[in-house]
Amino acid sequence: MVDLTINTDVAHQILVGFIKSEVTRVGYSRAVINLSGGLDSAIACVLAVDALGAENVFALRLPYRTSSPDSLEHAQLIIDEFKIKSETIDITQMVDPLIKRDPNMSNQRKGNIMARARMIALYDQTEVFKGLPIGTSNKTEILLGYSTLWGDMASAINPIGDLYKTQIRQLARAVNVPAPIIDKPPSADLWVGQTDEGELGFTYNDVDQLLYLLVDQRYSPQECVEEGFNEKFVTSVITRIRRNQFKRMMPPIAKLSNRTIGYDFLYLRDWGT
Amino acid sequence: MKLNLSLAQIATKLGDVEANLEKHITYIKQAKTQKADLLVFPELSLTGYVLQDLVASVAHKPTEDDPIFKHLLKASRDLDLVVGFVDEDSRHRFYIASAYLSAGTVMHVHHKVYLPTYGLFDEGRFFAWGDSIRSFDTRFGRVGMLICEDFWHASPPYLLWLDGADIMLFSSASPGRGLTDKEKLESARWVERVSKAYASMFTSFVAHCNRVGFEDGLLFWGGATVNDPNGELLAQGPYFEESLITTKLDLNQIRRTRARLPLLRDERTALVQKELDRILSRG
Numbered sequence: 001m002v003d004l005t006i007n008t009d010v011a012h013q014i015l016v017g018f019i020k021s022e023v024t025r026v027g028y029s030r031a032v033i034n035l036s037g038g039l040d041s042a043i044a045c046v047l048a049v050d051a052l053g054a055e056n057v058f059a060l061r062l063p064y065r066t067s068s069p070d071s072l073e074h075a076q077l078i079i080d081e082f083k084i085k086s087e088t089i090d091i092t093q094m095v096d097p098l099i100k101r102d103p104n105m106s107n108q109r110k111g112n113i114m115a116r117a118r119m120i121a122l123y124d125q126t127e128v129f130k131g132l133p134i135g136t137s138n139k140t141e142i143l144l145g146y147s148t149l150w151g152d153m154a155s156a157i158n159p160i161g162d163l164y165k166t167q168i169r170q171l172a173r174a175v176n177v178p179a180p181i182i183d184k185p186p187s188a189d190l191w192v193g194q195t196d197e198g199e200l201g202f203t204y205n206d207v208d209q210l211l212y213l214l215v216d217q218r219y220s221p222q223e224c225v226e227e228g229f230n231e232k233f234v235t236s237v238i239t240r241i242r243r244n245q246f247k248r249m250m251p252p253i254a255k256l257s258n259r260t261i262g263y264d265f266l267y268l269r270d271w272g273t
Numbered sequence: 274m275k276l277n278l279s280l281a282q283i284a285t286k287l288g289d290v291e292a293n294l295e296k297h298i299t300y301i302k303q304a305k306t307q308k309a310d311l312l313v314f315p316e317l318s319l320t321g322y323v324l325q326d327l328v329a330s331v332a333h334k335p336t337e338d339d340p341i342f343k344h345l346l347k348a349s350r351d352l353d354l355v356v357g358f359v360d361e362d363s364r365h366r367f368y369i370a371s372a373y374l375s376a377g378t379v380m381h382v383h384h385k386v387y388l389p390t391y392g393l394f395d396e397g398r399f400f401a402w403g404d405s406i407r408s409f410d411t412r413f414g415r416v417g418m419l420i421c422e423d424f425w426h427a428s429p430p431y432l433l434w435l436d437g438a439d440i441m442l443f444s445s446a447s448p449g450r451g452l453t454d455k456e457k458l459e460s461a462r463w464v465e466r467v468s469k470a471y472a473s474m475f476t477s478f479v480a481h482c483n484r485v486g487f488e489d490g491l492l493f494w495g496g497a498t499v500n501d502p503n504g505e506l507l508a509q510g511p512y513f514e515e516s517l518i519t520t521k522l523d524l525n526q527i528r529r530t531r532a533r534l535p536l537l538r539d540e541r542t543a544l545v546q547k548e549l550d551r552i553l554s555r556g
Contacts, residue, residue, distance in 0.1 A: 005454040014449065014492055017513055021487040162490075266325035268489045270287050 002209040002227075006167050008174035012050070015159040019051035022157045023132050025273040030131030034122050034152075035059040035078060035086070036189065037071030039181055040160060041136040042078050043168055046175045047159050048134050049082045058129040059086040062118045064095060064190075070180075071189050077178045087125070091117045111190030115151025123154070132156040140165040140204060143211055144237070145244020146196065152188075153247065164208040202233065210237055276413045276440075276522040279309035280497040282510050284486025287321035290331050294319060294341050297356065300517060301348045307519045311353040311413065315444050315484035315493075316385075316420050317369060318357040322446035323488045328399045332361035335372045335379045342372075342379075349374035353411065355418060355482075357444055359400075360384065366401035371418045371444055373409065381409040386429060387422040393448060393491070396422075408438035414524060421445040424467065434475040435542060439527050441471065445483040449494040449513075461494050461512065473504030476530045476537060478522055485515055502530035 023031060031048040035041050048057045061075045072088070079086045094117045099110055122133050135158030137147055142161055147153050160168060165186065172182050186196040186204065197203050210229050213219040214237070219227070224234045253262050281300040286292040297314060304312040316322065319341065320331040335342045335358070345356055353375040360370035360382060369385035384403025388396035406429050408417040417433030417440070424430055424443050433441060451459025464481065472479040478501060485495040497510035499520050508520035531537060 003454070006452050007454055007456055010456065010458065011452060013513060014452075017492065018487060018490065022489075025487075264326075267327065268287060268323050268325065270488050271327070272288050273286060 002212055004164060004166050004208055004212055006163070006170055008171050011163070011167075011171055012047070012175060015047050016051040019048055019134065019157065019159050022270075023052060025270060026132075028130065028132050030056040030058065030129055031134045032058045032060065032122060032126045032129050032131040033134045034118055034136065035061055035075040036136075037061075037068075037074035037181070038186060038189070039165075039168055039172055039177065040138050042074075042177045042181050043172050043175065044134050044136045044160055045078055045084070046082060046177060049084060050175075054083045055085075056131070057082075057084045058125065058131055059084050060118075060122060060125055061086060061088040062091050062121055063088070064114050065090070065092040066192055068187075068189050068192075070184070074178070074181050074184075077181065081176075081178060085129075089121050091121065094120070107191045107194075111188065111194075112148045112151060114190055115148035115188075119151050119154045134159065135161060137161055138165050138168050139163055140208055140211060141196075142248060143215065143244075144200070144207070144240050145247050146200060147247065149247050164211065165204040166208045206233070207237060210234065211241075214238065214241075274413070274524040276524055277308055277310045277519060278480060278499060278522055279304040279307060279312040279517055279519040280480060280482040280499070280508075280510060281312060281314050281318075281517050282482060282485050282495040282497045283315065283318060283515050284493075285318060285321040285484065287488055288324065288327040288331055289321075290319050290333065290341055293321070294344060298344065298348065301352070301354070303517055304519065305351055307517070309352050309519055311355070311411075313355040313442055313444060313480060313482045314357055315482050316357045316371070316446040317359070318444075318484065320357075320359055321488060322484070322493070323491065324359070325395075325399060328359055328367050329361075332359040332367055334361060335370075335374075335382055337377075346374055346377050346379070350377050353380075353413075355442055355444065357420070357446075362401075367399070368401050368403055369396065369420055370403075371420055371442075373411065373416065373418060373442075375411060380411060381407070381416075381418065383407075383418040383420065385420040385423060387426055389422045389425075393450070394422075406432045406436070408433050408436035414439050416440045416442060418442045418444070421447060424471070430471045430475060430479075434477065434537070435540070438477065439524075440478045440522075441475070441480070443468065443479065443481040445481065446493055447483050448491040457512075458494060461496050465496070465498060468498055469500050469504050469506065472500035472502060474536065476502040476534055477527065478502060478524075485513055502527050 033045045126133050133155045135155030141147050213224050221234050225231050333339050333341050360368045371383045373380045386403040390397030408415050415437040417438030419429050449458045468479050468481045480499045482497045484493045496512045497518050499507040501507050508518050510516045510518040
């Protein structure tokens with residue numbers, strides 16, 4: 001059993017400091033978050049409240065007509081518990097005209113359209129509320145590529161992208177995220193009955209331990225098998241990590257000049273701040 | 274003899290030397306109110322750490338006619354200063370550097386000898402490697418300065434010790450990493466462990482000043498420490514927050530410790546040299 005226990009006090013202190021620093025140093029004082037009703041956006045929201053104050057956090061609930069009613073209710077639990085401003089925008093009218101053009105559209109295509117429609121609503125509201133959009137992708141899904149490029153991955157800063165899903169659960173308990181949100185099966189809720197673990201074909205508990213050995217501890221695939229992980233599972237996860245590298249990068253620019261963005265024009269985002 | 278030592282664990286503005294100078298002046302004033310004799314700033318305290326392509330534009334020379342150093346040299350008439358900066362030599366090589374300023378003059382400049390270029394670090398891509406490790410005399414005795422990765426290697430503190438340093442001043446811009454179930458990050462535990470070990474093994478004062486603040490996703494963890502020649506922790510700054518830590522060093526402790534524990538007297542440097550010669554000539 002690989003131990004993924006984190007000190008939640010230290011994690012909370014660092015992540016709250018991160019949000020505060022990275023929002024305020026570029027001249028903002030507010031944050032906007034797509035509050036899906038799931039665990040990741042709940043924890044990002046609570047961290048933003050602790051960093052910036054409840055009055056400076058704006059939560060968006062963005063249901064589609066097939067979204068689970070639980071998702072809306074669970075998002076409301078956070079809004080009520082932490083007393084933050086919110087708005088609900090039904091994305092059905094945004095999404096359906098595109099979906100209706102193709103009667104054979106796959107669930108994956110529909111889900112990607114929804115995720116990107118939510119991104120548009122999020123970025124639009126950042127203009128209204130004068131806040132930065134806070135990312136809600138965790139380390140597990142970023143490594144596995146279990147997310148929509150330019151959709152739910154889009155944000156200005158991501159406080160939770162270096163925490164595995166199982167570590168997010170630990171932090172959620174420590175910062176009093178309501179139990180129904182922590183206990184329910186994780187789901188992108190893009191179609192009825194969808195669950196992360198059902199779609200991925202393995203549990204977060206298992207894959208987080210494997211990812212921790214492969215990525216954090218630099219174990220070789222063979223060493224992971226020797227630790228007791230199924231060889232096919234190890235191979236499939238490594239393939240997923242490799243094939244989704246494109247989602248973790250800005251698009252490469254073809255080099256022509258002596259100085260090219262991304263290769264030899266190198267500055268941090270915090271340049272001059 | 275007493276030395277009132279201040280460590281300023283500050284956050285910096287990335288690439289904004291003038292704003293960082295202002296913060297230095299603020300902390301110098303504050304240290305003066307605490308009657309500090311010596312104030313140490315972290316690695317690259319005048320520039321920020323992840324400089325990348327900013328390196329050439331933030332470089333300064335530690336001279337009286339430099340628009341940044343003239344203020345610091347003036348301030349050093351009241352108390353000694355260690356500041357971190359990008360040094361540019363006459364042939365336009367850029368170094369991560371620490372300058373020791375006292376009574377309006379530059380007493381010593383150390384160029385970082387070990388540039389970490391692995392993991393999250395990329396210093397060797399942007400900076401030239403320093404090539405000397407020297408102790409130097411101050412009004413408090415002989416001192417040695419090292420910068421971050423320099424003291425992750427055992428040889429630089431050892432060389433400073435043999436070169437006469439009784440006070441070692443370490444400065445860092447150490448990004449926090451290694452979150453586990455423990456109360457301290459792995460990077461903090463490592464640096465605290467070796468600082469204490471050097472103080473113990475070299476029966477010397479070892480002060481470490483690490484910066485705080487974020488640069489993109491990197492958090493510098495602060496936690497400045499002072500260990501005495503017995504390896505006992507005299508003072509520690511908070512993690513993650515800007516702070517000025519001032520503590521009085523009783524320099525006579527060096528004599529008392531070495532009278533009890535003559536590790537320096539018994540160090541067999543000729544044996545070290547002989548064995549190093551053998552090991553290095555082994556082709």
